[in-house]
Amino acid sequence: MTHIMFDLETWGVTPGSDIRSIGAVVFDPLAGTLGAEFYVNVSGGARHGLIREPETVKFWDDQPEDTVALLLESQVPMAIGLAQFAGWLEDHAGTDLGLWSHGPHFDEAILAAVYRAAGQTVPWGHRAPRDTRTIYEAAGWPSIPFQGVQHYALDDARHQARVVNESYRRLLAPRELLAESGELFRFYEASHRAKPATDDTISKAERNAEIAGRIEGLLAA
Numbered sequence: 001m002t003h004i005m006f007d008l009e010t011w012g013v014t015p016g017s018d019i020r021s022i023g024a025v026v027f028d029p030l031a032g033t034l035g036a037e038f039y040v041n042v043s044g045g046a047r048h049g050l051i052r053e054p055e056t057v058k059f060w061d062d063q064p065e066d067t068v069a070l071l072l073e074s075q076v077p078m079a080i081g082l083a084q085f086a087g088w089l090e091d092h093a094g095t096d097l098g099l100w101s102h103g104p105h106f107d108e109a110i111l112a113a114v115y116r117a118a119g120q121t122v123p124w125g126h127r128a129p130r131d132t133r134t135i136y137e138a139a140g141w142p143s144i145p146f147q148g149v150q151h152y153a154l155d156d157a158r159h160q161a162r163v164v165n166e167s168y169r170r171l172l173a174p175r176e177l178l179a180e181s182g183e184l185f186r187f188y189e190a191s192h193r194a195k196p197a198t199d200d201t202i203s204k205a206e207r208n209a210e211i212a213g214r215i216e217g218l219l220a221a
Contacts, residue, residue, distance in 0.1 A: 002093035003027050003130075005100040005161040006038075007153040008107045009071055011045070011060075012053035015113035018045030019078075020071045022085050022111070023153030026092055027161040029168035034161055038088045039154040041071055042081035048117040050078075063151060070152050079118050086115075086123035099128040102160050132160050139167035 006024035010017050019042060026035035046052075060068060076084070089097065101107035108129045115122045136142065144163050148155030 001096050001098050003029055003098040003100060003161075003164075004089065004093060005132075005157045005164065006107060006111075007101065007156040007160065008111060009151060009153050010056065010110055012051060012056050012110075013106065014053070015109045016049075016051055016117070017056070017110055017113075018050035018052050019110065019114055021153045022081065023155070023157045024085070024088070025154070025157050025161050027165060029165050030172075032165040032169060034158060034165075036092055037154060037158075038085060040081040040084055041073060041075045042078045043075040044078045045114070045117075048078060048114075048119075050114065050117055067149055067151055070149065078114070079120070082115055082118055082120050086120070089123050095125065097124055097128045098130050099124050100130040100132055100160070100164060102132045102156075104129065104131045132164055135164060135167045135171075139170040142166040142170065 004024055004026050006022060008022055009020040011020065012018065021039070021041045024038040026037075027033065028035070089099075099108065112122045142163055144159070144166055146155075146159050148158065150156065
């Protein structure tokens with residue numbers, strides 16, 4: 001499977017909203033690497049019946065001029081930008097695609113609605129979408145410094161991919177995770193405490209040392 005993270009900059013927060021740009025990056029969560037990238041600024045969504053929500057228009061009015069300027073460079077008509085992204089997805093993933101975005105009801109839902117409004121086929125299947133927040137939570141919400149410009153779709157996509165990579169690393173490296181959290185140690189201590197001791201002379205320190213030894217053996221297995 002090819003994993004691709006994408007991010008949108010939009011004119012609204014609900015399906016049917018116009019969009020400003022699409023940024024995407026191929027990444028490998030097992031290797032922890034980023035790969036090929038895609039970026040396009042688009043215009044002309046109103047021709048397809050897409051809307052601009054007043055609160056989001058105000059949001060963009062309040063953003064730094066340098067950030068907004070990045071979204072105005074080299075704009076292409078909406079239909080062309082959508083076709084370019086669809087072709088890029090096909091080139092890099094085909095049908096074996098894991099398409100990640102930050103939240104299940106924002107980027108993926110909005111972009112699918114844009115494709116339909118433009119009369120184009122949504123270029124991913126129903127099994128492709130993946131949600132960052134679910135894996136972030138499972139991994140304890142990793143914190144990684146942001147690199148680049150926030151609200152620039154490609155930099156946002158890169159950052160989200162890096163956090164997914166770190167989430168995979170934590171979830172697939174139990175020794176390192178447990179060294180940080182001690183959660184399994186507490187679990188074993190609690191389960192041991194629930195059982196009556198066979199020797200009342202065993203101290204708590206000795207019991208904890210025994211538990212620690214069992215944990216070390218489990219992790220080394």
